[in-house]
Amino acid sequence: MAAPPPAPAAPAPSSQKAFLETEDGTRVSCLFNPAQLKISRSNTWSGVAMPGRGVTRLRYTGANSGVLKVDLFFDTTDTGTDVSAHTGKIVSLMDVDPSLPGTDESKHSTRPPYVTFHWGDLHSFKAVIAQLELTYTYFSSTGMPLRATMALVLRQYEESQAFGRQNPTSGTPRPHRVHRVQPGETLDRISAQYYGDSTRWRTLATANAIADPLALKPGSMLTIPKLDS
Template identity: 55%
Template sequence: MTAPSAPAKAFLKTEQGDRIDCLFNPSELTISKSNTWNASEKKGGNAPELRFQGGQSGTLTLTLTLDTTDTGTDVTEHTNKLLDLLKVDPALAGSDRQRNKARPPWVEFHWGKLHSFKAIVERLQLKFTYFASDGMPLRAKADLSLKQWKDEAERPLQNPTSHTPTLHTVHRLAHGETLDRVAAKHYADSTRWRLIAEANRVVDPLTLEPGMLLVIPELPVRRRA
C-alpha cells in the first residue's frame, strides 16, 4: 500500500526568481475580471446598444495565515517578505535612475497545477493576532490583493522586423521533464532550451512545476544572404 502524497504547498514567485512559501495553504481564492462597455445614445428605444471598449485587469485576492507558534520564532520574518513586494526595486527591467523611474516587482501565485497571471501587489493588510509574553508577534493574518500586471498576450513572441506574432504551440510539462527534453521533443535539438526559457520568462529552470503550460515558439527562419 503506497503512502498518500503530501499536499502541494502554495507559494509566490517573484520577478527576481525568489520563492515565498505560504506557511498554510489558503482556504479560498477569489478571482475577478471585468470589461468596460459604453452605451451609445439611442432615442425612442428601450435600451441602447453597448459597444465594447476594452478589458480591465484581473484581480486575485486571498487570505494567508502565518503562524510560527510551533517554532517560537518571530512571524515578521515572513510578513516582511510580503511587505517587500510593495517596495520599489531600481534593479528591475525598465528602471531608470536618472529619470527617477522604478517600480515594485511582479509576482505569480502557484499552487500545484494552479498558476496565476503575472501580477503586482495592489494591497496588503497585515493583522497580528497572537504574541509571545515578551511582545514578539507569533501569528498574523495577511489579506493579499494581486492585480494583473499586463495582458498575457503581450508576451515577447514577436518577429522584431515585422512585429507580428510568431506561430507557437503549448506544451504541458510532465513529471520529470526538463527544458532540454522539451526542446528535444519539439525541435529535435536539446540545446534550444533557452529559446523556450526566454519565451516563458523562466528565471530558474529547476523551479518548474509539473502541469505548467509552456509556450513553444517557432524557430526563427534563417534567410540566405
C-alpha cells in the same frame, strides 16, 4: 508565557506548498496553504444615452486587469520565532526595486516587482500586489508577533497566455477545490459528496498524502482534485 489560544481553523500544510514567485525567480513560500482563492475579471462596455431614444447599443471598449484575492495564515507558536520573518518577505514585495529591468530613476520609472502565485497545478497571471492587509493576532509575553493573517489583492500586470487570455485557472490539467474537514467526517463520505462515489476515497488520500484515512483532523483542509474524464 501562557499557552497560545488554538489557531482559528488554519489550513494544514501539504506536500503542494503555495508560494509567490518574483520576476527574478525568487520564491516566497506561504507558511500554510490558503483555504480559498477568489478570481475576478471584468470587461468595459459603453454607450451614449441620447434624449428621446431608447436603450443604446453597447460598444466593447476593452478588458480590465484580472484580480486574484487570497487570504494567507501564518503561525510560529510552535517554534516561538517572530512571525514577521515570514510576513515581511511578502510585505517587501510592495517596495520599489531599482534593480528591475527598465528602471530609470531620473525619469521616475521605478516600480515594485511583479509576482506569480503558484499552488500545485494552479499558476496565476503575472500580477502586482495592489493591496495588502496584515493583521497580527497573537503575541508572546515580550510583544513578539507569533500569529498573523494577511489579505492579498493581486492585480494582473500584463496579458498572459499561460492558461488562456487573462484567466489564471483555464488550461490547468487538474484544477483543485478545497474542503474543510468537519467533525465526524470520513474520506469515503467526502468522496461521495464531491464525486458521487464513496470508493473514490483513495484519490483524496493520495492527493493529500494521508497515510491513515480514519485519522482526519477536524478543521484541516483537503485538496479535492478533479477526476480525469
